[in-house]
Structure formats: C-alpha cells, structure tokens
Amino acid sequence: MKYNDIILQTVTKFISFLIFLFAVYIFFNGHQEPGGGFIGGLMTSAALVLLLLAFDMETVRRALPIDYKIMTAVGLVFAVGTGVGSFFFSAPFLSQTFGYFHFPVLGELELTTTLAFDLGVYLVVIGTAMTIIQTIGEDK
Amino acid sequence: MFTILHLAIIAPFLAAVLVPLLYKFIPRIHTGWFVLIIPIILFSYFLSYLPDVSGTGSVMKTFEWIPSLGVNYIAYVDGLGLLFALLITGIGALVVLYSIYYLDKHKEQLNNFYTYLLLFMGAMLGLTLSDNLIVLYTFWEITSISSFLLISYWYTKEKSRYGALKSLLITVMGGFALLVGFVLIASVTGTYSIRGILDASDQLADSPLFLPAMLLILLGAFTKSAQFPFHIWLPDAMEAPTPVSAYLHSATMVKAGIYLVARMTPLFAVSAYWFWLVTGFGLLTLIWGSLSAIRQTDLKGILAYSTVSQLGMILSMLGAGAAALHYDSVDNNAYTLAVAAAVFHLINHATYKGSLFMMVGIIDHETGTRDIRRLGGLMTLMPISFTIAVIGGFSMAGLPPFNGFLSKEMFFMSMVEITHFPQYGAESIGILLPIVAWTASVFTFVYCMMIVFRTFTGKIQKEKLPAKPHEAPFGMLLSPLILVALVVFIGFFPNTLVPAIIEPAMASIMPELAQTGSFGVDIYFWHGFTPELFMTIGVVLLGTGIFLALQKWNKMHAVFPENRLFNQAYNRSLEGLDRSSHALMSWHMTGLVRDYFIYIFSFTVVLLLFSLFGTGAFTIDVENMVPVSPYEAILSLVLVGSSLILMFTRSRLKAVISLGVLGYTVALFFVLFRAPDLALTQLTIETVSVTLFLLCFYHFPQIFDALKETKFHTANFVISVAVGLTVTLIGLSASGTRLFPAISDYFLENSYKEAGGNNVVNVILVDFRGFDTLLEILVLGIASLGVYSLIKLRLAGGENK
Numbered sequence: 001m002k003y004n005d006i007i008l009q010t011v012t013k014f015i016s017f018l019i020f021l022f023a024v025y026i027f028f029n030g031h032q033e034p035g036g037g038f039i040g041g042l043m044t045s046a047a048l049v050l051l052l053l054a055f056d057m058e059t060v061r062r063a064l065p066i067d068y069k070i071m072t073a074v075g076l077v078f079a080v081g082t083g084v085g086s087f088f089f090s091a092p093f094l095s096q097t098f099g100y101f102h103f104p105v106l107g108e109l110e111l112t113t114t115l116a117f118d119l120g121v122y123l124v125v126i127g128t129a130m131t132i133i134q135t136i137g138e139d140k
Numbered sequence: 141m142f143t144i145l146h147l148a149i150i151a152p153f154l155a156a157v158l159v160p161l162l163y164k165f166i167p168r169i170h171t172g173w174f175v176l177i178i179p180i181i182l183f184s185y186f187l188s189y190l191p192d193v194s195g196t197g198s199v200m201k202t203f204e205w206i207p208s209l210g211v212n213y214i215a216y217v218d219g220l221g222l223l224f225a226l227l228i229t230g231i232g233a234l235v236v237l238y239s240i241y242y243l244d245k246h247k248e249q250l251n252n253f254y255t256y257l258l259l260f261m262g263a264m265l266g267l268t269l270s271d272n273l274i275v276l277y278t279f280w281e282i283t284s285i286s287s288f289l290l291i292s293y294w295y296t297k298e299k300s301r302y303g304a305l306k307s308l309l310i311t312v313m314g315g316f317a318l319l320v321g322f323v324l325i326a327s328v329t330g331t332y333s334i335r336g337i338l339d340a341s342d343q344l345a346d347s348p349l350f351l352p353a354m355l356l357i358l359l360g361a362f363t364k365s366a367q368f369p370f371h372i373w374l375p376d377a378m379e380a381p382t383p384v385s386a387y388l389h390s391a392t393m394v395k396a397g398i399y400l401v402a403r404m405t406p407l408f409a410v411s412a413y414w415f416w417l418v419t420g421f422g423l424l425t426l427i428w429g430s431l432s433a434i435r436q437t438d439l440k441g442i443l444a445y446s447t448v449s450q451l452g453m454i455l456s457m458l459g460a461g462a463a464a465l466h467y468d469s470v471d472n473n474a475y476t477l478a479v480a481a482a483v484f485h486l487i488n489h490a491t492y493k494g495s496l497f498m499m500v501g502i503i504d505h506e507t508g509t510r511d512i513r514r515l516g517g518l519m520t521l522m523p524i525s526f527t528i529a530v531i532g533g534f535s536m537a538g539l540p541p542f543n544g545f546l547s548k549e550m551f552f553m554s555m556v557e558i559t560h561f562p563q564y565g566a567e568s569i570g571i572l573l574p575i576v577a578w579t580a581s582v583f584t585f586v587y588c589m590m591i592v593f594r595t596f597t598g599k600i601q602k603e604k605l606p607a608k609p610h611e612a613p614f615g616m617l618l619s620p621l622i623l624v625a626l627v628v629f630i631g632f633f634p635n636t637l638v639p640a641i642i643e644p645a646m647a648s649i650m651p652e653l654a655q656t657g658s659f660g661v662d663i664y665f666w667h668g669f670t671p672e673l674f675m676t677i678g679v680v681l682l683g684t685g686i687f688l689a690l691q692k693w694n695k696m697h698a699v700f701p702e703n704r705l706f707n708q709a710y711n712r713s714l715e716g717l718d719r720s721s722h723a724l725m726s727w728h729m730t731g732l733v734r735d736y737f738i739y740i741f742s743f744t745v746v747l748l749l750f751s752l753f754g755t756g757a758f759t760i761d762v763e764n765m766v767p768v769s770p771y772e773a774i775l776s777l778v779l780v781g782s783s784l785i786l787m788f789t790r791s792r793l794k795a796v797i798s799l800g801v802l803g804y805t806v807a808l809f810f811v812l813f814r815a816p817d818l819a820l821t822q823l824t825i826e827t828v829s830v831t832l833f834l835l836c837f838y839h840f841p842q843i844f845d846a847l848k849e850t851k852f853h854t855a856n857f858v859i860s861v862a863v864g865l866t867v868t869l870i871g872l873s874a875s876g877t878r879l880f881p882a883i884s885d886y887f888l889e890n891s892y893k894e895a896g897g898n899n900v901v902n903v904i905l906v907d908f909r910g911f912d913t914l915l916e917i918l919v920l921g922i923a924s925l926g927v928y929s930l931i932k933l934r935l936a937g938g939e940n941k
Contacts, residue, residue, distance in 0.1 A: 026820075031897040034816035036905060042824035049831045069928065072921045079914050090142070094910045098896035112896055114906040117913075121906070124917040128924040129828055135931045136832065 012054035019047035037118035041125025068130040075123025152262030163251035172240035179233035216271035219644025224268035231391040234619040239383035241616035260286035273322040291380040303376035314363025321356030365397025368425040375444040382501030390493040409462035418459030425452025430583035439510040457482035469656035481550035488543040495623035496532040508606030517600030531624040537588035543630035552672040585683030634663040761876030817901040
C-alpha cells in the first residue's frame with residue numbers, strides 16, 4: 001500500500017532534524033539543566049521513529065545504515081569503560097571527576113567524565129528503543 | 141595498592157581474553173605456544189618468592205576491593221600458598237606444552253580449550269594465594285565452572301556432558317556448604333581474613349558454631365578432593381582431554397580440597413572430630429579407591445581411582461598431623477612428621493601422576509585405545525613411554541629409588557606413630573590406621589603393576605588396536621620426561637626440597653609450632669630395619685602375589701559386579717529431582733499470564749498488608765498533606781476517566797489512545813510537582829511507546845471479541861480491589877510516616893560540590909548512583925536482544941514449534 005503523505009514527509013524532514021538537534025543539546029546540557037543521556041536518547045529515538053512513520057523502513061535504513069544492536073553494545077562498552085577507567089587512577093569502580101578547561105572560541109567549559117558515561121547511556125537507550133521498534137515493525 | 145603480585149594472579153584471566161583473538165588471527169601457529177608463555181613467566185616469578193617464605197616468612201599485599209564490606213583482595217604468599225602456586229604454574233606449563241602436541245590445531249577448537257584452561261589456572265592461583273575467605277570462595281567456584289567447561293570440552297559426546305554435569309553438581313554443592321561454613325566462621329570471629337580468623341581461633345573453638353562450620357567446610361573440601369563417597373565424579377571427569385585430566389584431576393584442582401584442609405588445620409585441629417573425620421575419610425577413600433582401581437580396564441579409569449585413593453592418603457596424613465598441634469613445641473613431637481609426609485607426598489603425587497597421565501594420553505593417541513585388555517607388548521615399540529611408565533608407576537607403588545617410596549615410608553611411619561598418640565582413643569582403635577594403610581598400599585602396588593605390565597609386556601595384539609602403534613613425537617614426550625626426571629631427582633635428593641618448600645609449607649599448616657623451632661625434617665632412604673621397611677617388603681610380596689593371581693580375581697568380579705551404589709544414588713536422586721520439579725512446575729506454571737498475575741498480586745497484597753498491619757506501621761497523618769489544587773483535581777479526573785475507558789472499551793484504537801492519555805497525564809503531574817526531568821522522560825517514553833503500540837497493532841489478537849464472552853470472576857474482582865486498596869493505604873501511610881531524614885538534602889548540597897552538576901537528578905543518575913544506571917542500561921540491552929531474538933528466531937522457522 002502506498003499513501004500520499006507528502007505533507008507529513010516534508011515536515012518530517014525538518015522536524016526530525018530539529019528534534020535531533022534539540023536532543024543533542026539536551027544531552028550535553030543534562031548535567032546542569034533537565035536532560036541527560038536517558039532523555040536525550042529517547043528524544044533521538046523519537047526523531048527516528050518519526051522518520052520511520054513518515055517514510056518506510058527501507059528508506060530510513062538506506063539513509064541511516066546503523067545496526068542498533070551494535071550501538072547498544074558500543075554504549076555498554078562506553079559505560080563500563082568509564083567505570084574501569086577509574087582503576088587507572090587507583091580509584092574505586094565508576095568514580096567520576098570533573099574540571100574546567102579553556103577552549104578557543106567556546107571559552108571556559110566544564111568537562112566531566114560523567115559525560116562519557118552518559119554517552120554510553122544515550123547510545124544504549126537509542127539502540128534498545130530502535131532495536132525493539134525495528135524488529136517489531138519489520139515483523140509482518 | 142594493586143601490585144605485581146595481584147597482576148600475576150589475574151594474568152591468566154587477562155591472557156584468556158586474548159586467546160580467541162590469537163586463535164582467529166594467527167591460525168598458522170598453534171595457540172598453545174602463546175599460552176605456554178604465561179605459566180612459564182609465572183613459574184619463574186613465583187620462584188623468586190622462595191627466599192621470602194623461607195622459615196616462617198610470608199608476603200602480604202592488600203588491594204582494597206569492597207572495603208565497606210570488608211572484602212579486600214589480599215594476596216598472601218606463604219609456604220603453603222607458594223607450594224601450590226609453583227605446582228599450578230609448573231605443572232601448568234608442562235601440560236600446555238604437552239597439549240600442543242596432543243590437540244590438533246586443525247581439528248580442535250583450541251580457543252575454547254586454552255581459554256578455559258587459563259581461566260582455571262587463574263582461579264587456582266587466586267584460590268591458593270588469597271587471604272580473604274570470600275575471595276577464596278569466588279575463585280573456588282571459578283575452578284568448578286572452568287573444570288566443568290573443560291570436562292565437557294568434547295561436548296558432542298554424551299558421556300562428556302554427563303561427567304561435566306556430575307562434577308559440577310557435586311563440587312558446587314560442596315561449594316555452597318563451604319560458603320555457609322565461611323560465613324559461620326566470619327560471624328563468630330568478625331573477619332573474613334584468614335590471618336584474622338587464625339588469631340581469633342580460641343574464640344571460634346568456644347563457639348557453638350565450631351562444629352557446624354567445621355562440618356560444612358569439610359564437606360566442601362571432600363567434594364572438591366573427591367573423597368569417599370563424593371569420589372564418584374572423578375572417574376567420569378576422565379572424559380576430558382588427557383592434558384586436562386593430568387592437570388586438573390591429579391595435580392591441581394582436586395588438591396584444592398587438600399589445600400583447604402591444610403589451611404584450616406590450625407583452626408580446627410584442636411577437635412577430636414577433625415582428627416577422626418579427616419583421617420578416617422582419608423583412609424576410607426584410600427582403600428576404596430585402590431580397591432576400585434584394580435577392577436578397571438581403562439587405563440585412565442585406573443589412574444582416576446588411583447588419584448582418588450592417593451588424595452585420600454594425603455588427607456589422612458594431614459588428619460594425623462593434627463595431633464601435632466596438641467604439643468607446645470616441635471621438640472619431642474613426632475606427629476609433625478605426618479604433615480611433612482603430606483606435603484612431600486603432595487609434590488610427589490603431582491610429579492608421578494602427571495607423568496603417568498601424559499603417558500596414558502600418549503598410548504591413547506598412538507594406539508587408539510586405553511583398554512588394558514587390548515593393549516600389551518608395547519615395550520619394544522614405545523621404549524620411551526615404557527621408561528616413563530616404569531618410573532612413574534614404580535614411584536606410585538612406593539618402590540625405591542623413586543620419590544614415592546620416600547613419602548610412602550613416611551606415611552607408614554606416621555600411621556604407626558599415631559597409634560601412640562595418647563588422646564582421642566588413638567591408642568585403641570588407632571591400631572586400625574596402619575592396618576588399613578598397609579592393606580590399601582598392597583592394592584596400590586597391584587594397580588601400579590597393572591598399568592606398567594599389562595600395557596607394555598606380554599604379547600602385542602595388533603589386530604585389536606585401532607591404530608598402528610609407534611612412539612610419540614619428541615615434543616609430546618618432553619613434558620612427561622621432565623616430570624619423571626623430577627621423580628628420580630626428588631628420589632635421590634629429597635632434602636633439597638626440605639628447607640625451600642616443605643618446611644615453609646609446614647610452617648603455614650602449623651604456625652604456632654613453627655615459632656618454637658625448626659621442624660628438622662630429614663628425609664633419607666635407609667632408615668634401618670624399622671616396621672615401615674618390613675611393611676614395604678610385605679606390600680611388595682603380597683602385591684606381586686595378587687598381581688600374578690589377578691586373573692582369578694577377575695572371575696570374582698563377575699560374581700560381585702562392580703559396586704555402583706553411589707553412582708546409582710546419584711543418578712536416582714537426579715532423576716527424582718527432575719521428576720518432582722517437573723510435577724511441581726506443571727502444577728503451578730500454567731503458561732497463562734492471568735494465573736501468574738493472580739500469584740503475583742495475591743502474594744503482594746498478603747505480604748504488604750501483613751507488614752502494614754502486623755507491625756503497626758499503618759498511620760494516617762493528615763497534617764502533612766497539601767491542599768489539592770484545581771489542576772490536580774482535573775488531572776486526577778482525567779486519569780481515572782481514561783483508565784475506566786481502558787478497562788471497558790471494546791475497541792483497540794480507543795485502548796491505545798486512552799493508555800497514551802494516561803501516560804501524558806502522569807507527565808503533567810510531574811510538571812505540576814516541578815520535576816522537569818521526569819516529565820521530559822515520561823513524555824518521550826510515552827511517545828515512543830504509543831508508536832510501538834501502533835506498530836504492533838497489526839499483530840494484536842482479537843482479544844476484544846473474546847472479551848465479550850468473558851464472565852465476571854469474583855476472585856479476580858476481589859484481588860483487583862485488594863491491590864488497589866493496598867497501594868492506596870501504603871501511599872497514605874508512607875506520606876504520613878517518616879522514619880529517617882530525607883536524603884534529598886544531601887544530594888542538593890553535594891551535587892555541585894562533588895560532581896560539578898546543577899541538575900541533581902542527572903548527577904544522581906550518572907554519578908552518585910552510577911552503578912544502578914549501569915545495570916539498568918544492561919537490562920535495557922538484554923531486553924532489546926530478547927525482543928530481537930524472540931521475533932527473529934520465530935521468523936527463522938521456529939513458527940511451528
């Protein structure tokens with residue numbers, strides 16, 4: 001079946017991009033304001049789901065050839081890795097730290113190791129949500 | 141601090157990770173060559189500890205693992221630990237070298253083999269070099285699991301799987317007992333550190349938990365060391381590849397139980413129970429094993445039972461050695477000899493049994509069979525293997541000039557000596573000890589002669605052999621040759637081992653006595669015309685007679701078929717367990733989600749209501765409650781309304797939408813209660829899950845048609861109302877009761893200070909309680925894999941099942 005959903009498709013192209021950008025913003029800002037890996041990840045998946053709804057599965061897959069199962073695994077490795085990393089500084093598992101650094105153009109920024117951990121969470125959330133939605137969606 | 145010593149202990153684990161990569165990317169070189177490096181480096185590393193542990197010395201390095209629970213990884217090297225470390229790495233290196241020739245790199249899954257083997261090696265090192273009981277227990281179980289994997293290495297064979305499962309069930313059962321025993325000890329002494337527990341041994345001796353703890357720990361040790369009647373797993377474990385049998389089932393893993401008994405001797409040896417249990421079971425296993433061994437026709441079967449019996453022998457010496465601790469000093473204390481004999485025999489057994497196993501592996505490899513009824517006359521064809529067999533076998537039989545002779549003489553001596561011990565009734569029933577020991581030695585002699593002569597002398601029956609027999613390649617012979625060289629060397633120069641290895645090990649087994657002076661162990665061949673010498677001569681004479689008359693014995697076996705009492709008990713209990721659990725499962729596991737909900741909800745209601753009213757926790761405090769705002773009232777109405785629609789609607793679309801409304805309303809509640817993070821999460825979750833629902837819409841079964849015919853169930857109604865009521869009551873009384881100060885202040889105060897974040901929720905998620913999050917995303921990942929495999933596997937043809 002083919003639907004004539006030109007409006008949905010056109011709008012989706014813009015909206016999903018905006019949602020994605022917002023998700024990234026929310027992800028990076030999570031340490032100070034509402035947001036973080038969980039929400040950012042869910043929001044990104046929402047953008048992807050919107051794409052899936054507006055276009056068919058094949059088109060999206062061609063545009064974004066990502067294996068979400070691997071994404072989940074990579075996310076887990078990131079999260080565990082930040083935990084293991086603290087061993088190199090003789091600190092207990094999953095110790096986090098932060099500091100302030102000066103960057104050209106951007107000015108002074110806070111950097112924290114939790115960001116890497118959060119990135120793991122972000123990836124796992126997207127990976128999980130998309131794996132489930134894709135598998136169920138494909139199952140006819 | 142994490143030191144090189146810690147690194148050395150976990151090095152095999154680290155290497156185990158690399159093995160599959162090496163196997164995959166460098167397939168041209170046998171993976172064993174890479175693996176061989178590890179035990180060789182470790183062996184030379186541990187050799188450097190020899191000066192540190194001489195006398196009563198020890199090395200202790202602490203790495204704080206879970207300091208808040210008192211679980212620290214304390215690497216502790218003393219005489220006993222070092223002895224084991226050297227055995228594990230030394231024999232390990234030889235076994236790996238041997239396995240390179242034994243396992244074909246084209247036909248075998250070497251990656252599995254060496255990964256398991258390294259896991260096992262690391263676990264054994266950790267077990268013997270740890271001061272913490274919990275750490276010890278962890279490694280103990282890893283040895284069980286890795287040996288399970290190794291025994292079932294040829295997992296396509298039914299017997300391999302059976303043997304692996306048997307060994308796992310029996311040793312893990314003992315392992316649980318061990319854990320309980322450890323916890324009991326720690327509950328009395330207040331520490332998990334072995335050092336600390338030994339310091340508080342008087343405290344334990346007065347405690348009523350002394351005997352239970354001792355019995356549980358002995359159960360663990362006996363199952364691991366294959367003591368009677370738990371020995372039944374060891375012969376079945378012989379389904380493993382021969383290098384594994386040589387390594388795990390003769391030189392190392394089965395000796396973990398002996399290690400534990402030796403380690404616990406200073407703690408429990410004050411008790412008569414310990415003395416009789418350890419000595420008694422040891423001797424019982426010794427004679428049972430040697431009697432069973434002569435019934436076997438499989439060479440590996442003989443060796444398996446001989447290991448069982450030799451382990452019993454070592455254990456009985458340790459038990460007898462407990463008597464030594466009843467004296468204040470080493471002077472005039474003859475019973476330390478039993479401990480020296482135990483340690484010495486431990487080493488000897490590893491050398492000759494290792495070489496014999498490898499020799500049998502060679503026979504199996506080059507002739508295709510291990511059945512002594514088919515073998516014979518291989519002496520001229522395989523002269524080097526024959527030499528190995530003669531030296532190993534004669535050493536095991538206790539013949540001069542090999543090391544087995546020396547330790548067996550010491551064994552006899554200590555068994556004779558123990559009858560003079562003035563306590564525990566050793567003077568009266570104790571006379572049984574040397575008699576049993578002597579009788580068992582006769583049969584030991586017989587089966588050793590069987591191994592040597594039935595295989596290598598007589599007439600060769602080439603038509604019965606699956607392969608054309610020829611001598612093994614040199615590489616395969618190298619390891620057993622090194623071991624028999626050790627057998628001879630230790631036989632001639634036993635005293636080189638004494639100050640470096642035997643006395644430090646004795647010092648760890650008898651730490652208090654070690655303070656009073658040197659043990660003065662002196663091992664020599666000629667010790668005059670003592671009772672022991674005559675006992676040995678008797679063993680040789682009677683043993684030779686029995687060996688020559690063995691054909692007649694075989695007829696007796698036909699009259700009394702092999703005793704399978706304990707194997708049958710094991711099999712029966714497994715079957716019984718299977719049947720009864722199946723019955724139990726089919727009774728309550730109906731496969732209907734509705735039934736499971738009924739169980740879950742009724743249990744929840746009963747438990748919660750009981751704890752709410754049974755403990756008087758139910759209070760309603762209206763004072764703390766905030767007046768309800770109009771927004772909240774409206775949202776509550778929407779919430780109730782949408783859930784009512786959800787319950788009574790007959791349309792799928794309405795159901796999905798009202799579920800969405802429910803979720804969004806909850807999100808609005810979060811907004812009202814000023815929880816933006818939760819609100820955001822809830823909103824996006826709701827969006828994604830409604831989409832998910834729409835996607836699976838297609839697959840919804842026609843439940844709504846079925847619902848039309850559903851009758852009203854009073855029981856369901858009662859349960860639903862009860863659940864609702866319970867949750868409400870708990871909510872009410874929870875808001876009125878506050879037993880502890882809220883933790884939120886701590887987080888608010890510290891989230892910026894400690895973690896540099898203003899968003900407390902996020903800081904808690906990723907930092908303060910990062911472990912929770914880590915496990916949660918793990919659960920997420922597993923869930924997605926679950927969904928994936930459920931659906932994909934069904935598509936891949938599982939539909940009809």
